[in-house]
Amino acid sequence: MDLNALSEFARRDWETETDHDPVRFAMIGLGWWTREEAIPATEESDRCETTVVVSGDRDKAEDVAEASANADVALTYDEFHDGEATDEYDAVYVATPNAKHLEFAESAAEFGKAVLCEKPMEATPERARQMVERCEGEVPLMVAYRMHTEPVVRRARELVADGAIGDPVLVHGSMSQDLLEIFSNPDQWRLDPDLSGPGASVMDLGIYPLNTARFVLGADPVEVSAFARSEGEAFSDVPDEAATFEVRFDDGTLAACSASQHAVRSSHLRVVGTEGEVSIEPAFFDRQDRQFALEVDGTRANVDYEQVDQMLEEFDYFAHQVRTGGDFHADGRHGLVDIEALHAIYESAESGSAVTVLAED
Amino acid sequence: MDLNALSEFARRDWETETDHDPVRFAMIGLGWWTREEAIPATEESDRCETTVVVSGDRDKAEDVAEASANADVALTYDEFHDGEATDEYDAVYVATPNAKHLEFAESAAEFGKAVLCEKPMEATPERARQMVERCEGEVPLMVAYRMHTEPVVRRARELVADGAIGDPVLVHGSMSQDLLEIFSNPDQWRLDPDLSGPGASVMDLGIYPLNTARFVLGADPVEVSAFARSEGEAFSDVPDEAATFEVRFDDGTLAACSASQHAVRSSHLRVVGTEGEVSIEPAFFDRQDRQFALEVDGTRANVDYEQVDQMLEEFDYFAHQVRTGGDFHADGRHGLVDIEALHAIYESAESGSAVTVLAED
Numbered sequence: 001m002d003l004n005a006l007s008e009f010a011r012r013d014w015e016t017e018t019d020h021d022p023v024r025f026a027m028i029g030l031g032w033w034t035r036e037e038a039i040p041a042t043e044e045s046d047r048c049e050t051t052v053v054v055s056g057d058r059d060k061a062e063d064v065a066e067a068s069a070n071a072d073v074a075l076t077y078d079e080f081h082d083g084e085a086t087d088e089y090d091a092v093y094v095a096t097p098n099a100k101h102l103e104f105a106e107s108a109a110e111f112g113k114a115v116l117c118e119k120p121m122e123a124t125p126e127r128a129r130q131m132v133e134r135c136e137g138e139v140p141l142m143v144a145y146r147m148h149t150e151p152v153v154r155r156a157r158e159l160v161a162d163g164a165i166g167d168p169v170l171v172h173g174s175m176s177q178d179l180l181e182i183f184s185n186p187d188q189w190r191l192d193p194d195l196s197g198p199g200a201s202v203m204d205l206g207i208y209p210l211n212t213a214r215f216v217l218g219a220d221p222v223e224v225s226a227f228a229r230s231e232g233e234a235f236s237d238v239p240d241e242a243a244t245f246e247v248r249f250d251d252g253t254l255a256a257c258s259a260s261q262h263a264v265r266s267s268h269l270r271v272v273g274t275e276g277e278v279s280i281e282p283a284f285f286d287r288q289d290r291q292f293a294l295e296v297d298g299t300r301a302n303v304d305y306e307q308v309d310q311m312l313e314e315f316d317y318f319a320h321q322v323r324t325g326g327d328f329h330a331d332g333r334h335g336l337v338d339i340e341a342l343h344a345i346y347e348s349a350e351s352g353s354a355v356t357v358l359a360e361d
Numbered sequence: 362m363d364l365n366a367l368s369e370f371a372r373r374d375w376e377t378e379t380d381h382d383p384v385r386f387a388m389i390g391l392g393w394w395t396r397e398e399a400i401p402a403t404e405e406s407d408r409c410e411t412t413v414v415v416s417g418d419r420d421k422a423e424d425v426a427e428a429s430a431n432a433d434v435a436l437t438y439d440e441f442h443d444g445e446a447t448d449e450y451d452a453v454y455v456a457t458p459n460a461k462h463l464e465f466a467e468s469a470a471e472f473g474k475a476v477l478c479e480k481p482m483e484a485t486p487e488r489a490r491q492m493v494e495r496c497e498g499e500v501p502l503m504v505a506y507r508m509h510t511e512p513v514v515r516r517a518r519e520l521v522a523d524g525a526i527g528d529p530v531l532v533h534g535s536m537s538q539d540l541l542e543i544f545s546n547p548d549q550w551r552l553d554p555d556l557s558g559p560g561a562s563v564m565d566l567g568i569y570p571l572n573t574a575r576f577v578l579g580a581d582p583v584e585v586s587a588f589a590r591s592e593g594e595a596f597s598d599v600p601d602e603a604a605t606f607e608v609r610f611d612d613g614t615l616a617a618c619s620a621s622q623h624a625v626r627s628s629h630l631r632v633v634g635t636e637g638e639v640s641i642e643p644a645f646f647d648r649q650d651r652q653f654a655l656e657v658d659g660t661r662a663n664v665d666y667e668q669v670d671q672m673l674e675e676f677d678y679f680a681h682q683v684r685t686g687g688d689f690h691a692d693g694r695h696g697l698v699d700i701e702a703l704h705a706i707y708e709s710a711e712s713g714s715a716v717t718v719l720a721e722d
Contacts, residue, residue, distance in 0.1 A: 169603050169624040172533050172617065176633055225586045227607050227615050227715070242530050244617040246588045246605045254588050256533065256605040256617035258633075263530040264656075266633050272537055272624050295625075352715040354588070 001276075001296045005158050009305040010151040012313070020323035023114070025315075026052035026089040027071075028080065028104050029096035030064050033118075037286060038093055041311035043069045047319035052089045054080045080104070086111045091322060093144070093315075097195035098203065099123035105131045105141065114140040116318050120207050120342060121335040123197035125358075128339040132332035142318055142328040143335035147212045147284065149313040151305065152292045156271070156278045157216045159294060166275030168217055171247075171255035173209025173270075175284045176201075176263035186234035190261070198346040199228070199240040206243060206259035206345070208284040211330075211338050212269055213257075216278075219249035221341040221357045228349035232262055245345045286310055362637075362657045366519050370666040371512040373674070381684035386676075387413035387450040387474070388432075389441065389465050390457035391425050394479075398647060399454055402672035404430045408680035413450045415441045441465070447472045452683060454505070454676075458556035459564065460484035466492045466502065475501040477679050481568050481703060482696040484558035486719075489700040493693035503679055503689040504696035508573045508645065510674040512666065513653045517632070517639045518577045520655060527636030529578055532608075532616035534570025534631075536645045537562075537624035547595035551622070559707040560589070560601040567601075567620035567706070569645040571608060572691075572699050573630055574618075577639075580610035582702040582718045589710035593623055606706045647671055 025042055027034050027050050042048040052073040055061040061074035073085045081103070091114035094104045101122050108115045115135060121143045122128040135141035147153045160168060179200070180186055189195035190204055197203050214220060226245035235241035242260035249255065253271075270279035276296030282288045287310075292303040321328050337357070344355040386403055388395050388411050403409040413434040416422040422435035434446045442464070452475035455465045462483050469476045476496055482504045483489040496502035508514045521529060540561070541547055550556035551565055558564050575581060587606035596602035603621035610616065614632075631640035637657030643649045648671075653664040682689050698718070705716040 165625070169621050170535065170537065170605065170619040172535055172619065172629075174531065174533060174617070174633070176531065178635070223588070225588060225607065225713075225715075227584070227586060227609050229609075229613060229615065231613065242615055244531065244607045244615040246586065246607060246617070248588050248590075252590055252592065254590065254603055254605040254619065256535070256607070256619045258531040258533065258615065258617045260530050260633070263633050263635055264526070264637050266638050266656075268533075268631075270629075272535070272619075272621070272627050274539070274624055276625050277627050295627075352586075354586075354713040 001294065001299050001301065002164070003301055005162065005164070006155060006301070006303055009155060009303065010308055013154060014317055015320060017320065017324050020047065022047055022049045023091050023319040023322050024049055024051040024089045026054055026080070026092045028054040028092055028094050030055040030060055031095060034095045035064060037311045038095065039068055041309060041315050044309065044312050045316055045319070048315045052085055081107045083111060089113065091116060094118060097189040098197050099127070099195045102127045102131050106134050109134050109138045112139060114322050116142050116144055118144045119211070119335065120197065120203055120339055121332065122339060123195070125336065125340045125343055128336045132336055135332055140322060140328055141332040143330045143332065144314060145211055145215070145330050146286070146310040146314045147208065148215055148329055149317045150310055151308060152280050152290050153212060153216060155292065156280060157218065159278055160216055160271060161218060164294065164296065165271065165273030165277055168251065168253045168271050168273045170272045171213045171217070171253060171270065173213055173255065173268065174258040175205040175208045175267040176260040177205065177265045178263065179261035180234055191234060191238055193237055198343060200235065200238040201240040201259040201261045202243050202245065202345050203342055205261065206245060206257060207338055207342060208267065209255070209257040209269060210247060210341060212284070213247070213255050216271060217249055217251060217253055219251040219253060220337055221247045222250050223248040223354055223356050224341055224344045224348055225354040226345040226349040235262065239346065239349060243349060247341070362655065362660050362662065363525070364662060366523065366525070367516060367662070367664055370516060370664065371669055374515060375678055376681060378681065378685050381408065383408055383410045384452050384680040384683050385410055385412040385450045387415055387441070387453045389415040389453055389455050391416040391421055392456060395454070395456045396425060398672045399456065400429055402670060402676050405670065405673050406677055406680070409676045413446055442468045444472060450474065452477060455479060458550040459558050460488070460556045463488045463492050467495050470495045470499045473500060475683050477503050477505055479505045480572070480696065481558065481564055481700055482693065483700060484556070486697065486701045486704055489697045493697055496693055501683060501689055502693040504691045504693065505675060506572055506576070506691050507647070507671040507675045508569065509576055509690055510678045511671055512669060513641050513651050514573060514577060516653065517641060518579065520639055521577055521632060522579060525655065525657065526632065526634030526638055529612065529614045529632050529634045531633045532574045532578070532614060532631065534574055534616060534629065535619040536566040536569045536628040537621040538566065538626045539624065540622035541595055552595060552599055554598055559704060561596065561599040562601040562620040562622045563604050563606065563706050564703055566622065567604060567606060567618060568699055568703060569628065570616070570618040570630060571702060573645070574608070574616050577632060578610055578612060578614055580612040580614060581698055582608045583611050584609040584715055584717050585702055585705045585709055586715040587706040587710040596623065600707065600710060604710060608702070
């Protein structure tokens with residue numbers, strides 16, 4: 001077993017330039033994730049800064065601006081769309097409910113600003129496709145999959161690509177949490193199909209095993225099948241209080257995945273190949289002590305490593321690509337495939353039949 | 362977290378009587394498993410002994426009898442069916458290819474002998490049902506799920522029943538091995554649908570996560586969905602060189618499972634509930650150092666325990682129930698549900714639609 005790939009575990013293999021002008025961000029949607037994870041990451045970073053904050057609520061925007069290190073401008077959503085303060089930022093981070101991503105990306109494209117859009121990129125394939133088409137050739141568009149710049153995921157991807165586990169055969173992945181324990185108010189957008197898209201657990205959590213498997217395998221989904229159920233009162237508007245789904249990838253690998261917004265916090269990813277396996281557990285939540293294991297021929301290497309600030313890694317990568325003119329992973333077309341797969345999963349759960357994931361064109 | 366349930370981890374909670382006359386076995390089908398696992402377990406046991414060995418090959422039967430401690434009688438299959446030496450054994454252990462189980466169970470029932478039948482109990486639901494109907498009311502019939510008497514599985518089942526993880530929500534389970542590395546000859550019965558049933562990986566390996574989930578949850582499958590693929594030449598007669606499958610249980614729990622006869626040896630089982638989770642890894646292969654973990658409210662107990670001889674546990678349990686007149690778990694009707702679920706899984710993989718598992722009546 002060649003463990004060289006595991007040395008310098010947390011290395012930023014994407015980094016070619018260490019010094020550039022900071023990318024100034026307008027942060028759009030000021031929920032707890034933006035306030036407690038995204039803005040602090042930009043404040044920690046030498047490559048980014050938050051100069052503008054944007055909310056539907058003017059008071060909230062002003063409070064967040066005041067509490068921040070560098071944000072001198074607080075805008076309402078309308079003021080943002082009207083093009084106020086466009087000299088004050090270079091890029092936007094869109095962290096509103098899913099079904100509002102498109103409108104902000106469209107305005108950002110109009111103003112010539114790079115777009116870092118939270119996952120899932122939109123509520124429907126149609127709207128995700130509009131976003132891609134609006135940005136393409138105009139402004140950079142990256143979907144904010146923080147697992148793509150998480151070192152343990154990049155190392156797993158490298159090992160799989162290098163053949164360390166032989167040919168991948170099977171994937172297991174799961175993500176669950178207790179949404180109503182985190183947000184005591186059940187009247188929230190993740191449970192509202194108008195804002196979240198077709199469901200709550202697969203859209204918000206199931207996308208992690210789905211997309212991370214894609215990234216680690218370097219393969220795309222071609223067919224899905226799913227079971228879902230909702231029994232709790234709070235989940236009456238969505239089909240998937242809990243769900244399982246299978247994914248057939250274009251390299252032949254099959255994945256068995258699950259997600260629930262009403263279970264204990266848990267996550268894992270494993271890829272079983274013809275010669276070995278890699279596993280990450282816990283896998284998908286922020287600020288956890290992830291562990292990585294590689295097992296080949298009965299020899300198992302368990303790797304503990306110094307955890308990174310995932311949002312800092314993600315923002316730094318995005319800023320680096322903006323300033324160096326590099327490609328973006330995940331770009332909008334990559335994100336669109338997930339939205340198509342997610343909708344196919346919901347369609348399968350409803351129809352009881354496997355559903356082909358439309359080829360992205 | 363109440364860890365009392367974990368004390369005396371390997372206790373035989375089923376044991377009410379420690380001293381009884383040994384149950385004398387006729388071992389039918391003398392493949393490596395019978396020779397290297399089953400017969401040695403009966404030689405180790407105070408509750409069992411192997412007195413008769415039965416093979417399609419007279420020379421093999423005689424060799425095995427000679428090498429054994431107590432087997433004085435070697436029979437061919439025909440001699441067994443003709444009722445030779447019925448005074449020399451009290452029970453049969455059937456470990457032939459799946460599609461031959463029925464005929465031996467039928468003869469055993471005719472001779473009034475208790476039946477311990479390897480899993481899966483037969484190749485088709487029709488034949489499994491015939492076995493149940495032939496034995497019921499006549500002779501004890503138990504399906505040899507060694508996980509049912511494996512302490513870690515019994516402790517997991519108790520914890521789940523006691524509500525230690527809240528309500529179960531999601532299950533993940535997998536089992537894979539490299540069949541052609543274990544048996545270098547690809548011309549073997551597990552790859553022959555006439556002998557194995559509809560496939561190779563789900564029938565032989567997928568039954569472990571399926572059945573162990575049933576046992577740990579105390580729930581039965583009501584609907585399944587599956588993906589399968591075969592690409593390798595050796596797997597050209599079966600659909601499932603690798604497969605994933607989903608199971609909806611009658612308590613609402615959803616399971617995401619996988620199996621492959623052409624991947625690295627790997628297995629795991631985890632049950633995620635509303636309050637915690639239990640996991641067993643490695644889970645399903647004999648003679649492994651299984652580990653058990655219980656995690657509740659962020660507190661994790663990792664349990665290493667002194668491993669048992671699974672076949673000794675299983676044979677001792679069976680003999681104990683024979684001698685004490687107890688019920689048998691798993692009985693034939695329990696095993697029949699698995700055969701129905703396995704066939705539904707293959708039907709789903711072929712049709713692309715979810716399939717209802719017929720209620721056992």
